[in-house]
Every structure is written in structure tokens, then in C-alpha cells.
Amino acid sequence: MTAATAPSPTSTAPPPHQVWKRARGLLIALLILVIAGVTFAAVRSGTNYGHLDPRSADAKGSRAAAELLKARGISVTVATTLDEATIAVGPDTTLLVTGPNLLTPAQQRRLHEATSASTGRTVLIAPGPAAASRLSPGVRTEPHRPVSPLPPSCAFPAARSAGTADMGGVRYTAPDSTATACYPSDGTPSLLILKHRADGDTVLLGSPDLLHNERLDQQGNASLALQLLGSRPHLVWYLPSLADPSATSDDGSPDNNNDTNSDGNGGKTSGEESGFLDLIPSGWLWGTLQLTLAAVLAAIWRGRRLGPLVVERLPVSIRASESAEGRASLYRKANARERAAESLRAAARTRIARLAGVTAREAHTPHVLLPAVSARTTTAGDDLSTLLFGPAPADDAALVLLAEHLDALEREVRTS
Secondary structure, three states, X not given: OOHHHOOOXXXXXXXXXXXXXXXXXXHHHHHHHHXXXXXXHHHHHOOOOOOOOOOOOOOOOOHHHHHHHHHOOOEEEEEOOHHHHHHHOOOOEEEEEOOHHHOOHHHHHHHXXXXXXXXXXXXXXXXXXXXXXXXXXXXXXXXXXXXXXXXXXXXXXXXXXXXXXEEEEEEEEOOOOOOEEEEEEOOEEEEEEEEOOOOOXXXXXXXOHHHOOOOOOOOOHHHHHHHHHOOXXXXXXXXXXXXXXXXXXXXXXXXXXXXXXXXXXXXXXXXXXXXXXXXXXXXXXXXXXXHHHHHHHHHHHXXXXXOOOOOOOOOOOOOHHHHHHHHXXXXXXXXXXXXXXXHXXXXXXXXXXHHHOOOHHHOOOHHXXXXXXXXXXXXXXXXXXXXXXXXXXXXXXXXXXXXXXXXXXXXXXXHO
């Protein structure tokens, strides 16, 4: 009888073939999701472009500005290498550099040599301290400020015609008295125009926001963008790339250490150091996010029980005595005397606690259960503690003797 009331032993791990049968459905579903996500991301990655890309219709893209320039007769050419950009420099060309901070120091010096001798226009988007010092020597940068509508506050015709525009970001100062400073933020300009000795000029724009699709129709952004980029018949839209072969110079790394900027909305601008995630196409990021969400939902579906338990009728009824004998045989085969003894003691403590007026929560707490049982039995305190909370029996005979003493103790408490 005592063995029949003992708690069930710890279940053994299922065999590998059972684990595979249970998990194969989920694994197949996850495999299908992975294949679908990778395929979807690969297909879309060829049509998605990055920030300030004239081919991108995203909120941070610049397709709207490029289309307006084309409508005015300006040819727009995309360049992704320094060789393409420097070859295109000329008197009838505006060179827009969207990420000057991505260029290595050697690339920056080479670009400056090509543009400083040109009578064309060079527009630099948010160059940081190191990039500004190489691409426009003498110019100093000031900490960025949030992008907001600002008046031009200068005599530059394009700025006066455009009026208020979304400006801010990095601010610039130049010792050259011929430089034109516009759109001051906290007293320091965020648009600086430097005249070249060859009648060309360099424009430093503190923030790219006015070129974004989402802001082009606000304030005087479109007017200012078209006048800055459309002053020459040809526009070369240079998108620096880390895959550019010319980047493998002596130092071999982009000059990003001190060129970290922020746009007015707390996001990265083209003048900011690019992390690993910035280099991954947006399609892959969205695919990974979808796969992660699907995996979480699948885990919730498989791990959470929805609704009440369903009672299943057993095909065969097994007598309690047979179940107890089978469990006892398993204990004996495994030589698990310690486990068997603990099961006997735990079951006995639970039953005796009810008889002694001790709650089920405190039935296995020695300093609560032992005094209550001592008051109802003649067994000494030390013997009682050894019987209910003692060590495992040394052999099978001691285990049988333990079961008999526990039965005797329970009878004594019940009849006291």
C-alpha cells in the first residue's frame, strides 16, 4: 500500500525518434518560412536603394528631387566609384557627394584635387570635421543642431529665392571672407558656399533632409534643392561605396572616427559612421524581422496550451496494484533506493501533516511538522526527524523497514 501512494518518479527523456516525430512539423514549417523569406528579400533587394539615392522612392530617398531636375532638363548620372566621380568633374557639372565621410583620407584628398581646380560646383552633404578639413581646407565644423525651418539670413540668390527651408545639422565656419554663410542655427551657418579660384564653388550642406522625398514639398526645400543642384546642365550624384576599389589605399579604412552626425530627428545622416546594419539592404532586414516574428508565433503556438485539458479515455484499464508493482520494479532495477525512500517519506509527510493540523505548504518543513507530530506520538524527537527527514537507506532491507516504520507512525498519529 505504501508503494502505491508514492509520487511518480522523474520521467525519462523520450527517444530520438519520438523527438523527431514531434518536431518535424515545426522544423518543416520553419524551413519553408526561411526559404520564402530569403527569396522575398533577395527579390526585393534588387529594387530597393539606400538613403539619398536618386532611384529610391522611399521616404529617405531622393527620387523626387532627381525627377524634378530631369524635368528641368538637367541630366542626372549616378556614380558609385571615385573614378566615375572625378572623371565627370567639369565646368558644366555639379558633383553631389552624398557620403563624404565614407571616403578614406586618400580618397578625400584625391576628390579635393579634382574639384578645387574645376569651374563646376561640388555639393558636400554633412561632412564631419576630418572630411571637411580635407575636402574644404580651412573650414571648421560645429556640433550639429536639430533640423528645423530656418530663414536664409544671407544674400545668396538661391537661398533668398527659396526662403525658409529645413536646415540645421552640422554647422560650418570659414575664415575666408569670400565665403557665403546662410541658414544660421544658433548663430552658426548650416549652409556654406566657398568660391574657388577657378570660378567654381563648393557647397557644404549641414543636413540632407531637404533632399528627402518626405520633405521636398515642405518649406522652400524644393526650390533650394533645385537651385543648388541645377546650376549646371549635368549633375553627377555620387554615392560613395565601401566596395569602391579606390578605397584600398594606404590607410585602407573610411575616415569615420570623428565624423558622427545626427539629423534633427535622431537618425543617421549620410555624414555618420555606418554600422553593419546600415550596409545590409532593407529587404534583408525586413525578411529577418518577418522570420523572427513567425518563429516567435510558432513557439507560442507550440508551447502554450489553448483551452482546457481534454480527458482521454484509456484503451486499457490498469489496476493500481499493477501500476505500483511496475513502478517498484523500475526503482529496484535502477537501484534507486534514495529516490524510493524520498517518495515514501514525502507521501507520509503529506498525509501525517493533515492529521497533525499542519498545512500542505509546511508539510515538508522540519521545524513546523516535527513539533506538531511529536505532540501526537511517543517517538523521540531525534528518531522522528530521522524517520521523516533522514538519509537514504543503505540497502533494500533498510528500505522495507523504513516503509514499515512510516506506516506505524501514521497509524499512531491517526489514532492519537
